[in-house]
Amino acid sequence: MLEEKNDSGSVELKGFEEQQKEVAVRPVWKQRMSALFTRHTLLIVFLGQVLSMCITVTNIFSTKLAQEHGVSIPTSQSFLNYLVLGIVYTGITLHKEGFRGWLIAIKRRSLYYILFALIDVEGNYFMVKAFSYTSLLSAMLLDTWTIPCVMLLSVFFLKMRFIRWHYLGVFTCLVGMGILIWSDMTAGKNFPGSDYLKGDLFCLAGATCYALSNVLQEYLVRQKPMYEVVGQLGFWATIINGIQLAILERGELQSITWTGPVVGYIIGFNIGMFILYSVSPILLRLSSATFFNLSLLTSDFYGLIFGLILFSAQMQELYPVSYVLTILGIIIYNIYPAPEPKFKRRLADDDDQPNSQPEDV
Template sequence: MDQSEKIQVDDLSTQESVSPIPERKTWRQRLAFLKDPAFLKVLFLGQLLSLCITGTNVTTTELANKYNVNAPTMQTFLVYACLAIVYNAYAIYKRGIKGWLLQFWRRGIYYFILGFVDVEGNYFVVKSFQYTSMLSAMLLDCWSTPVCMILSYFFLKVRYRWVQFLGVFIALCGLGMLVASDVITGKNYDAVDPVRGDLFCLLGATFYGISNVGEEFMARKHPLYEVIGMFTFFATFINLVQMMIFERSQFATLVGQPEAVGMIVVYTVCMFVLYSLAPVLFRWGSALLYNLSLLTSDFYGLIFGLGLFGYQVTVMYPFAYVVVILGIAIYYIFPNPTPPMGTFDKDKMEQERRELFGLPTQDEEQPQTVSS
């Protein structure tokens, strides 16, 4: 081998030893997710759930202002009862009585805690509006978003990028613009007991965050009909006990007011859709993305409020709506971070079914090779 051939061989070996530098993605490549069907599904579902939240807010406001009904526990009892009946009936159809009872035996304590947290989250947030101002309640209710992020980081081991923190911050800024617009239009009202109301709202938002992350954790490990049916089963009885203790007198306010009963029915339908589809968004995205999506509910509330409550539109509203959507899009620039446990798929469904019924797993069914 002459000297020139030796130099060429050395150059080739040097090039092979050096790892290639990865190409940096362009902004067009990073923004390609805007056309991704997965992102569009998450965005659409999130806004549908935001409309459901708007429906619950509008009916609750109408019940309090027009019909003098202030009973958060009574309102949600019918929701939990309907969810428990529908999804537990489907669970029995899918798994039989034995499988349904095994769910209680093996995971009942977790669903009891989840049901209790969800009931109290609904109770304290709705109750806070009776004591604090709308401005404070709307701002403090956003505490559920950072609670979701913190709990997901520590308990679900989700790791976020700095761009995703920026997206959350921008979305919250958009909500701040909505609240500022509410103050300008005079939608705020004086606080009766701001300290109590603010504490109630913070406590309720914390319960919401815990409930969302806990529900996401269970939805990634078990079928949705089990998750929804089980925790609403316990929530129904917890809600019933709490209603009998604190809100027995509220039943009299519904006598002779069929319109109020109709409002509760509309509230129940909205909440039924919300509780049925929220776990789907937890799987497609995350509990954090769910909370970010709900930030647009105040904008939709304005649309209903124009005719029902005489609200006025300011220039901030459309800009604030765009800012919230922009924050969600920025959060989604990088792939949505998921917990190491992954999501619920066919393989995990079969493995979960075998573990529930005490059957051998697929690995255990593999024949063991006998060494000669």
């Protein structure tokens, strides 16, 4: 009755209610789609593709070494990378925290960093070793095992809660990878291996190590400065990798003819690896280990582009479809923000603020 007496008031009230309904209904998809073009989303997508390109570059240099010069020293190549990481980022740690701060990190968190370094070193070893026994396609297929492993580990250890859009994005990326593998298989590129069972087991072991390494690194960089995490990785991995090098590749190093191209390819490999290990913790802090691994799937497509130029490879019809699906999966994954980890932050020092992320990079 009151609204009927005051027509203008009624109209104004009705208009306000309609506006509220529009705000409640219309922005749902607008907000989700606009989230794809925020500075944060564009940054993590860009960083992910930088890392994917780094993977491609390191694979190219390793292939050039093996095919053109008969040099296959993956442990030695990794040793140089870990050594440079240790020198650079331990130096930054000493500059920022002092020698006492570095010793405190060793005393309080060395077990975490030793475990991280051991898993990372062995992940690299298993994956490279697998190519000596199994086919390229089997290795590519089994390498995608890292993604479901990372999601599972993130749920249990980082206490993340993914929603259906995240799972749909992962599924879309894996479909894109499956199309790439199927395309190679139908083209007859399933190169034979000497021992498929051993090679496949190495692939699964390497992919599992990568998943553990990524999740553990995310756990660490969300609590401690990135320079400390990478510096400790380089320090301990140099020791572990050096021992492994002395056992496995001492003879290969003595037999290498150190020509200019060989040295150049090794330097190029280590530059790519240095960028990869330097940018990875930034992406892991800004997004998640799952997004990190989804981004790396595009490295196979980039490898194809370089393969066309450097190794006379042929592009199959389904390759662009695979790439588009992989990028689409990354976009779908980012429609909703990545879940924040809810784990208890156990690495906070006595003078740290509990449950706070480190401010220093």
